[in-house]
Amino acid sequence: MALLELTNTHKSFKITSGLLGLQSGELRAVDNINLSVEKGKTLGLVGESGCGKSTLAKCIMGLEKLTAGEIRFEDKTINSWDEKKLRRKIQMIFQDPYSSLNPRHKVGAIIREGLDIHHIGSPKDRILKVNETLKLVGLLPEHAQRYPHEFSGGQRQRIAIARALALNPNLIVCDEPVSALDVSVQAQILTLLKDIQTQFKLTYVFISHDLSVISHIADQVAVMYLGRIMEVGPAQILFEFPRHPYTQALLSAVLAPDPEAQSQQILLNGDLPSPLAPPRGCPFHPRCPYAFEKCAVIKPELKNVDSQIQTACWLD
Template identity: 50%
Template structure:
């Protein structure tokens, strides 16, 4: 078994809800991430999927301590980053980077590309200005951009080119873990394929480890080694990619898979239609959080929360049916 780079244990992030009246205290919380655990091995890609609002992007930000966790442990190479001081955390930041969903909003519009890429190097790497400029040139080449573009501003690039700059910025400090937060969802389909292939090529070249957050199962099938499914702040299934697509066990995961379009119109797939909307994370249902929409709901589902259990071959499911 490969060495684990990232281990997340019983991670929670609860946001207090502001009171509506003057001087009132907050009495309720939004359970955006509620007791999740998983790991990522060195050099692999874990795809984290789920509907909008399920907490997957919040989980990514909490793992990097861009948002502070409520409870839980986040171990990178067996070091709990929640226990680090501000100084030590700053030193650790070069090992973990993020690529955001919107490449325009995540790049400083006042800085040129060269400044955007040099800034993290000047903070985290003890190298000369000449070495930084050489590294900028190399990274630009790695992400498929012409070095002549370094004097341009972000608004002078297309969406796909801006996302390549965002990826280049994440690469600048030689990270070990990169969290990809919906990195292609804002791009045209043709550009998505190019960026996904680039992400995979960079992983092979630099030995990178990815947490790939997306709602697109087609994308996650293309890029992931393992897949974790999230619903209303909880992880409900984790499995190897092929095992997941061939034998998804959780009713929610099965419903997601049934919605994937087939390229051949003659091939028919039984569509699983879920009734109702996702319940509020402020007041989630008792027991299994999916029971209000589950076609196989039983009495115990309404009162007992299922544990995430290994059903064999590293296939973990949180469901009373399994």
């Protein structure tokens, strides 16, 4: 059973100009997305910067209201949830551990904040919960008395993970949680997230532009471009047999451990188009090496190309 379901999810922003603030355009950040995440699994959401990944994360969190469509969590629409109850069920780990933690608060207060707001347990119980959570992420109880600036980047992200875990959520949205860390530290944090997921049967939506990171943690992968899903399927199959030209280009840019095994990189023409003026037809066609006349006229919808993979491409 799916813990999270997105149906025809759409989020656009009005662009205003002039002294009167009249609408001059529309930015489609999330355009007709259909996805589901099974309980205890990880959905990896990948794509270039500016493709709408973080906006989609905010919609899942209930921080942005949808323009159209529906998001269901535990078989209830996001909008029908009481906001306070939703915050206990869905937590988020942010990209930058240096700016996501309040520098004026000690670590214990940061982790305990959610427990205080929701009045969970007695003051003594909350302190015990903070200490347990710190141990869970590989830190010590005495670290609760220190400030964030006294820790390294990797340790700060462990604190951010502890804060997310304190309320015992069912779903955690991870918005580029390792992109600001060194490669060696990235591996430690990914291992920690996987261990915690197994222990508590957590469900993740893991956002990243780095496919090598996604390949280590995701069960299902959705490739996003200009607010739309280009390809989605099981991680192992999608990485071994990418069908969409955009997925193929992204994977060709991933460095292989063996230089001799590195395949030829697919170079895309031009830059990512502006979401304020997306191309007609397939949004990827101006940069696609295989585009033909139909691609520039009609927008392909996401469809099954086999029993497990879906793509939005006229080549399939």
